[in-house]
Amino acid sequence: MADYDVSVGRDLLPGILNGPEGLAKLVETVLNQILEAQMTEHLGAGPHERTAERQGYRNGVRPRTLYTRVGPVTLQVPRPGMAASRRSCSSGTSAVSRRSCWR
Secondary structure, eight states, X not given: XXXXXXXXXTTTHHHXXXXXXXXXXXXXXXXXXXXXXXXXXXXXXXXXXXOTTOOXXXXXXXXXXXXXXXXXXXXXXXXXXXXXXXXXXXXXSOHHHHHHHTO
């Protein structure tokens, strides 16, 4: 299991003790940072970073709601894209298989 550095903004800290949704917001922040760190680890590069070791690219995020004991939290789940070397569409294939190659 990997170790991840998670940081919480100063604006969030007072709400944890005072606000009813403070703990849910903290869980949401921590989980979103972990998901982003896992995507960076998986791809071998951070957002907007160009490296020779890069294994693919990012394709935005997909919002998902996770229901927890502290309340629902909205996760921004990163979507990986295909690496250029994995695209196997050629001009000799049919239009249907070329379309399915990009999904």
